[in-house]
Amino acid sequence: MLIDTHAHLTDVKYGGAREIIDNMEADGLERIISVGFNEFSSAYSVKLAEENEKIFAAVGVHPSDANEVGQGYIGALAELCSSPKCVAIGEIGLDYHYEDTDKRAQRRILTRQLELVREMDLPAVFHVRDAYGDFYDIIKEYSQCLTSGAVMHCFSGSKETALLYAEMGYYISFSGSITFKNSRAGEIIEALPLDKILIETDCPYLAPVPHRGEINYPKYVRFQAEKIAETRGMAVEEIIEITKNNAYRAFPKLR
Numbered sequence: 001m002l003i004d005t006h007a008h009l010t011d012v013k014y015g016g017a018r019e020i021i022d023n024m025e026a027d028g029l030e031r032i033i034s035v036g037f038n039e040f041s042s043a044y045s046v047k048l049a050e051e052n053e054k055i056f057a058a059v060g061v062h063p064s065d066a067n068e069v070g071q072g073y074i075g076a077l078a079e080l081c082s083s084p085k086c087v088a089i090g091e092i093g094l095d096y097h098y099e100d101t102d103k104r105a106q107r108r109i110l111t112r113q114l115e116l117v118r119e120m121d122l123p124a125v126f127h128v129r130d131a132y133g134d135f136y137d138i139i140k141e142y143s144q145c146l147t148s149g150a151v152m153h154c155f156s157g158s159k160e161t162a163l164l165y166a167e168m169g170y171y172i173s174f175s176g177s178i179t180f181k182n183s184r185a186g187e188i189i190e191a192l193p194l195d196k197i198l199i200e201t202d203c204p205y206l207a208p209v210p211h212r213g214e215i216n217y218p219k220y221v222r223f224q225a226e227k228i229a230e231t232r233g234m235a236v237e238e239i240i241e242i243t244k245n246n247a248y249r250a251f252p253k254l255r
């Protein structure tokens, strides 16, 4: 059975995600982590998780929402973290991809949420894009906040960066982008220790080949397992089993 460790079930395209949740068994899905990116989607993810046995939540404010945060966002997130179904704080991080990003605001909400990670003693789910240098500096300074581990979601960095984080004990999570023709993830997948690899969809975005360009769904996480199996010369069922066990280790409350 598969685990999608990073899905946005709160997206309007899914209209409440009833169909996805009802079909989990038939689709071979054991667990889905619905990930928040602002206060609303975090609360909504926890609600979905509390109402559905096999759904779990991560709560946090995404760097692209850094300028939208309200006064009480940390208190609101802290309250959501206390749900038995909230397995992580995320997605949080830095995203310098677009020119108009307010880097200072991004760093401010990241460090504030890293303090929350320490208070709540939960793993962190990191979104990092075109900002690996600054991100690394912050993580070094706040390393005492990260005693429950971390996941580099939708990893897009270099092989050296991936190995560096794996050595620090972080998990490296791969989305549908590893199935794209121009992907350079192959050499990273070959080099990483198998016990540090996670798979995810980041749906509704980044649908894998052969669904590229369409709406993405949690069940498509299987294509990431197939790609990794092909790259490592292993059976897909073996990769599904290994990444599933990794997910349960990375997120202890997912049990």
Ligand SMILES: [Zn+2]
Pocket (backbone or CB within 6 Å): 006, 008, 035, 091, 202
């Ligand atoms: Zn995401």
